[in-house]
Amino acid sequence: MEGLSQAEAFARIRLLRSPNVGPVSYRQLLHRFGTAEASLAALPDLLARGGALYQPASESRVAAEVQAVRSAGARYLFHDSADYPPLLAELEGAPPILTCRGDTALAQRPCLAIVGARNASAAAVKLARMFAGELAEAGFVVVSGLARGIDGAAHQASLSGGTIGVIASGIEIAYPPEHTELQEAIATQGLLLAEQPPGTEPLARHFPARNRIIAGLAAGTLIVEAAPKSGSLITARLAGEAGREVMAVPGSPLDSRSQGCNQLIRDGATLVQRTEDVIELLTTFQGQPRSILRETAFDWTMTEDAQDPASIADLLTTAPVAVDELVRQSGASAGAVQLALLELELAGGLVRHAGGRVSRS
């Protein structure tokens, strides 16, 4: 945490744990007020403009969290620190704060995510092991989600070469139970990452957020076996949205567990048969991620002007709309629109979607 005081680190954690603060509003506040301490001080006034009362996270709760992280042998990773995973930092909704155990240098190396079905076929588990082992041997770090089936096989095969596990729970909670030993092994030999604070149980609603971290850490995501509408396909879509390579291992259409991967290939994912196919794609990718989000650079600047925030909020419906569109329709400056949206978000009235789009909650 170079250059980050203990007090500011504490304030950052407190800011992120405060109601309705998400990754985007967190970074907007930091951009606007310079520090988390200043943001926390300004929040009540900012929200008063919209007529709402606002109560940030309590200091005692944050102090307990910091203690729990320490007890778990973990530490915090802030989005602007040197050891924060560089590809993940490029994501629009990158977690501003992660907790971690293990070797953060792994995330600085070329990473590939390998995910797939929990109830994977024996052939798919064999393939996951083959891809993960050979990629680790070739110098790549394998990222996955510690689930049963494909995830576990990918971690096991890359444990000695380099593996990163991203969990949906707090850093000190092992899940699934049969992977308790594997999770501990990853924390000591590899890198274990969690976005949720300690004490968080692995709830289904946290999985998509966890999956975006898996996709965001890696230059590409390889899906080994996936049924239609499975979580692995969400990870694939998130990787695609982030402009990363999406690869899938095909299978017979007669096996329903292959149909998700086959559909991904139909939708544009690259079919891979062997490790060389993956390396070829990642090697041409290294250094120049083709992220769409880089091209549609996000405007963090906010300015106050005569525009009434309420009139901008009135333009919103539950259908996601681009912020640019709101700027055009409102006639207000981009900064004023961003500010109005931030106020609405902190008041619990805004949902942020992929690609910088927003809607009423």
Add this chain to the structure above:
Amino acid sequence: MEGLSQAEAFARIRLLRSPNVGPVSYRQLLHRFGTAEASLAALPDLLARGGALYQPASESRVAAEVQAVRSAGARYLFHDSADYPPLLAELEGAPPILTCRGDTALAQRPCLAIVGARNASAAAVKLARMFAGELAEAGFVVVSGLARGIDGAAHQASLSGGTIGVIASGIEIAYPPEHTELQEAIATQGLLLAEQPPGTEPLARHFPARNRIIAGLAAGTLIVEAAPKSGSLITARLAGEAGREVMAVPGSPLDSRSQGCNQLIRDGATLVQRTEDVIELLTTFQGQPRSILRETAFDWTMTEDAQDPASIADLLTTAPVAVDELVRQSGASAGAVQLALLELELAGGLVRHAGGRVSRS
């Protein structure tokens, strides 16, 4: 054979069976001299210009062939007759004459080729049967090559709905032996086509030429299971070269019989999982084949001019070169170059390649 006299039909067969006459030179001669009878009359003079002696096919041999076709219950199909398969006619190297048994109206309906491994897996045979049966039910005619494995399964499943078999031997020779009954069933319930004259055994060197007919008859070719470097992949490439849709059924990379199809998909073939995927592609294709050969329209016109044919021949090496390039380099007219190439071909000195390219033999 509307408007085609018995004598001209005979002359056409004789012209095509004459030494060094291929589909392209056959059509060039017909274009230049109007009829096959006139072409045969002009051939000795044409060849004398190059200093070569030329002996067309003997009338007795052609008479014997015509008798054999009749005895087999077959008849001739000429490239410019109304019942010649319309999509096949678009091919640059379309067979000028086919022999056939059965219902030529089948080739006027939307056709899909289904090909694949002879030593196919049980799962692939099941898939071939499923695709062929459902496509025939949906009104498509299934084209294949009567080989063991995928081909046979595709024919069997589409026999009542509509199937076309293309064989590499003469029309009266059944191959492979275990498909003798199937071949007879196709000749009576479907359509059986052969390019080679009666008496021709199914030699390996005839298979690629047969495969181009399979690909040429159909709006798209579906490969169900294919090992790397198999004949099915040649059919796929020929379909692609002809601007037709190429589709492949994926399989596990652990099964070597799937690796050809998987590679095809990597190379741009469309992955299909179910019949609806095929129909969707063919429906958007119908009426507007995206053939590349249509765009680079072939110039059939030949003219004589002062240019010495030998100097054009001198420009050729064993490396294939575009005719346009020869026109540019020689400074001669396109017609003069075509004529020089025709003379060289008839003298046995030219090989024609895909895309209108030529080389020294």
